[in-house]
Amino acid sequence: MTERLRPGDPAHIGGHRLLGRLGAGGMGTVYLGRTDAGALAAVKVILPEYAGYEEFRTRFRREAEAARRVDSPWAVRVTGADTESETPWLATEFVPGPTLPEIVARYGPLPARSVKVLGRLLARALAAVHAAGLAHRDVKPGNVLLAADGPRLIDFGIARAADATALTATGLVVGTPGFLPPEQATGSGADAGPAGDVFSLGALLAYAATGRPPFGSGAVDALLYRTVHGAPDLDGVDDPALRALLTECLAKDPAARPSAADLDTRITEVVPAGGASASWLPEDVVRTIAERSAAMLALPDIDATVGDAAASDTPEPRPAPARRRFLAFAAGGAVVALGAGGLAAVRLWGDGADGRSGATTAGRRWVIGVHADLTGNQKAAGRAQERGVRLAVDRFNSRTDKPFTLTVKALDDRGDPARAEEVAEEFARDPDVLAVIGPTGDAATGAALPAYDEAVLPLLTVSSLQIAYAARVNAAFFQASPSYAALSLPIVTRLLRSPGAGRLGILIDRSGGQAAYQAGYAANLMVPGLTGGTTHPRVVPAGATDLAPVVADLLAHRSDALLYAGDAAGAARAARALAATPFKGPRVAQHTAMRPEFLERAGEAAEGWEFIAPFTGADMAGGDTASASARPAADFAAAHRERFGAAPDAWAAEAYDVAGLVAREAAALVRGAGKSGAEKNGAGKNGAAEGGSPTPTRSPGTAPPGASPSGDGRPGRAALAAAIAASRYEGISRTYAFDAERQQLVARDAHLHRVEGGRFRYVGPAPQPKG
Structure with missing residues (x-):
């Protein structure tokens, strides 16, 4: 089914009047268009960030040329294309x-x-x-x-x-x-x-x-x-x-x-x-x-677009579909079918005994959900995120001007996609859940998305970083960290702007799955255009135990900087193999390998390895690079130690940030959609620490209605999703603002970590390309 055009969508493409959206993928958006003669077409438009890469443009040009050569009633026919324009497009019969x-x-x-x-x-x-x-x-x-x-x-x-x-x-x-x-x-x-x-x-x-x-x-x-x-x-x-x-x-x-x-x-x-x-x-x-x-x-x-007229009021959110829309085929090609079973085997983590995260008012309890892997392979990340959310709720509930009290509901999917579907259904059925933070992993996110999408329940993930996800009907899913591919930008910048580095050796280990493939492939594409350097990529099958020949090949091809994309065990093998050579150049491993297992298996060979990660570290306030958020970060770390008796792990600060964003936008909706952005943002100096932001987060007059249809004052889910989409939030980890098309982060902030003295040390914000 078609979706409405969004304010940033074009009105015309190549003689086609655009009527709506048919879908969006990792490389472009497909629109329903109509020619002046009245013929309908599916118009595929490459995203601006890819149109500038000659390899993507070459691939798109080849697609058009290939499709034109096919003559069959059972293959879609190309009706027009312009592969050389600033915005390349391809039209086929609808x-x-x-x-x-x-x-x-x-x-x-x-x-x-x-x-x-x-x-x-x-x-x-x-x-x-x-x-x-x-x-x-x-x-x-x-x-x-x-x-x-x-x-x-x-x-x-x-x-x-x-x-x-x-x-x-x-x-x-x-x-x-x-x-x-x-x-x-x-x-x-x-x-x-x-x-x-x-x-x-x-x-x-x-x-x-x-x-x-x-x-x-x-x-x-x-x-x-x-x-x-x-x-x-x-x-x-x-x-x-x-x-x-x-x-x-x-x-x-x-x-x-x-x-x-x-x-x-x-x-x-x-x-x-x-x-x-x-x-x-x-x-x-x-x-x-x-x-x-x-x-x-x-x-x-015909939908109004920015090119036609200035948008006035935000359109009312579309109601959720009447029945389950089975959105099939995520990256692995498997059909997503939502289970009807209950949550008897799903672990429910209650609020703390001190009641700080579980306080309620005399009215209905309003909930921020945590959908996490709390007992599976990613339990460290899941527990860190749960703790971050609880601290954000503590902070919000401690405010004297809060319009309501929040509580936390955490459900464990154990890293199992089938169980993730059940967790999503449970959150979707609970009318008191305003938004959900999670899931922890990519597979769980893909499995859970249909349930959240149908319920128009805002879902913010900080650790599921795929380039693209299955098509969605409602714009309520927010990827609140840069994708695996986006993280390749600071990786390439760090490696090839080191003194004497000009050729990047890339080792893609299939043990790392799609995360490794996406990061390595994106880095391979970025190097020529970003730095003028060259690459030598190598791919090894999952479970390869001897990486010495591959490392030798990378060095034999004059690689003076190395990137390993894969898991912790493979990174340790690569580190040991590299340590046996004279190589002294910069080496970076994908953040998916930044686990205790890497330190244990690599031993002394781990020293000097760096990681570009979407998360901060336990010592984030003491990095080499000064940050404007150093004081709030230190306050957060101190609060975490006091509350949980330990320093915050990776992903805790990021979950704290997005939970604070949800709380702030929900409070703004309850206080009234007619107030100005400055009134709704609060007076605090830092959004994460005080629940406010120093600058307005949306244009005046564009805030959606905040009350729920039942009239109890609870923020409506669709309204909250629209508010999050329009917001700008200064967190302790990064600035959170989402593009209107895919609800992905606009900023690509990342963090640099280095192994020193047998431990991971937070260095500071990762370098970004100039200009």
């Missing part, structure tokens, strides 16, 4: 239908006949792609739209000529884990051509027939391993002919797979003449396609 994952998530697996017809039509689309001398390289369920007249294969973003040179470095996986072929999953640089597309089509059809990806879901490295070494899960495919066909398509050896043209002739299921009838699909699916098509074609009024 298909008003749901994606395959939406249908499977809602109705379950498709019957065998439907899967066969789907396979035959998509095979024809791929045959046209291959006839044009191309390979699609990202065939997956999310790239299939179901329309009344048949399916459409979309998104040629990484398609390339079968004999072309890849833009990515050898060893970097391109495609969607779980649906890419073994030759891509190994990252060996082997060509993933037309045979690879057939493998991906087999995985897609297996998903359609069973309701689950054939190589499971979960961590990326585990998915890649199962793709290369494991047998596909075809349980539930009872039709012998279909099962045999899927088995051939999913053969590990590319030469053993049929071609796309062969599939068209081997699948004997009759396709409706001209594709004019959707009778090959179950009746309820046909009905949904018709309803979606009708809804999408009932175009909204």
